[in-house]
Amino acid sequence: MNNLFSFRRSSSNAVKAPGRRKFLAAALLCAFLSTKAEAIGPSEAGCPARRIRDSRGEHVFPATPSRVVALQWDLLENLIALGIRPVGAADTAPWRQWVRTPALPEGIADVGTRAEPNIERIASLKPDLILIGPTQLDRLQILGKIAPVLCFENAKKEAPLGQAEGTIANLLALGRLFEREARAQALVMRIDETLARLGEEIRHAFGGAPAVQVIRFSGPTTLFVYTSNSIAHYALEKMGIRQPLDLPAADYGLTQLRIRDLKNLEEAYIIYVRPFAMEKKVLNSILWRATPFARKGRVAAAEPYWSHGGALSILATAESICHALLTLAPDSGGIHRKEAA
Numbered sequence: 001m002n003n004l005f006s007f008r009r010s011s012s013n014a015v016k017a018p019g020r021r022k023f024l025a026a027a028l029l030c031a032f033l034s035t036k037a038e039a040i041g042p043s044e045a046g047c048p049a050r051r052i053r054d055s056r057g058e059h060v061f062p063a064t065p066s067r068v069v070a071l072q073w074d075l076l077e078n079l080i081a082l083g084i085r086p087v088g089a090a091d092t093a094p095w096r097q098w099v100r101t102p103a104l105p106e107g108i109a110d111v112g113t114r115a116e117p118n119i120e121r122i123a124s125l126k127p128d129l130i131l132i133g134p135t136q137l138d139r140l141q142i143l144g145k146i147a148p149v150l151c152f153e154n155a156k157k158e159a160p161l162g163q164a165e166g167t168i169a170n171l172l173a174l175g176r177l178f179e180r181e182a183r184a185q186a187l188v189m190r191i192d193e194t195l196a197r198l199g200e201e202i203r204h205a206f207g208g209a210p211a212v213q214v215i216r217f218s219g220p221t222t223l224f225v226y227t228s229n230s231i232a233h234y235a236l237e238k239m240g241i242r243q244p245l246d247l248p249a250a251d252y253g254l255t256q257l258r259i260r261d262l263k264n265l266e267e268a269y270i271i272y273v274r275p276f277a278m279e280k281k282v283l284n285s286i287l288w289r290a291t292p293f294a295r296k297g298r299v300a301a302a303e304p305y306w307s308h309g310g311a312l313s314i315l316a317t318a319e320s321i322c323h324a325l326l327t328l329a330p331d332s333g334g335i336h337r338k339e340a341a
Contacts, residue, residue: 049062052173052177053173054150054151064178064179065177066128068128069086069087069088069125070088070090071089071090071136072135074133074154074167074309074310075131075132076089076095076131077102077309078174078311079131080102081171081310081311081312082171085107086108087127088122089111090110090111090112099309100305100306114133114135115135117136122143122146127146128147129147130149132149134153137151154167155251156251157248159229159249162229162233163229163231164230164234167231167314168191168314190315191311195235195314198322199238199241201322201326202239205326209241211267212241212269213225213265213268213269214233214271214321215271216254216273216307221259221260221287222257222258223257223272224257225255225256226253226254227250227254228246230252232317236321238318239318244267245262253307253308259282262291262293268293269298271324273301273305273320283299297328299328300324300325302320302323302324303323
């Protein structure tokens, strides 16, 4: 995990995110979805041109793009969800390890890494649209000489929408741009219905809604905690579950704490996301075993999923967390209790 992103460490104190931010995000999402992509009149080809708003402003597309390059994984994931195969994408090999689902279609050219995309290779593909995120902002000017560029910065803590709300808005915008509106809307409906169903399963299994903290280990004594703008936080809220550490927004929805900072989570269940090379060593350490949740056997491992992805990652996040959590329910037989002890 550490080799993919650089995270800024925050204070170990759990600061409550202002409730006002959640209200503002909801209002912004409604406005964002109503204006993100819309027809603006006939183009020269007789098809409706479209006006698209990204992180930099408004852009006009007189025709539907047909050769797209995606340099950010969340945007690539949304293209695949819409049934669109880009001609090129960044970091296609690591995708198979970290994102896993959905699988990449065959025939997508690798154009280098997200941090250092290969400009010459991108140009050789003759794209008519390039999708980027905050990682590629320093390449914006040169990429703009190759093809029109849309930039979506959902991962930044300053973004007006959380990662999940932002990626849903992007999915619907891309659906309009590529004339896949019905498919995009069906996926959004599927997400809502799935999260509601999983929430009901959890509440039924636990006799109510448990407090659940989702983490990733980062070292023998440190871990990453998902913040209020993360996909994990969004999925839990939609399932009717709260995280006891309601931390303010952070880049990529993660902030780093020490294990000892969780010492007051007396009634919480802890779900940690794999993979982590030192998993057994940390779980058997004196420091971890001294925590209240470890002593009570309230720890389970979630199978790997991509924490910062597109709309499909919202489903993967919810399903992985739900599956792990249900192993800790009173009638589950404590499948993970011995493993985490």
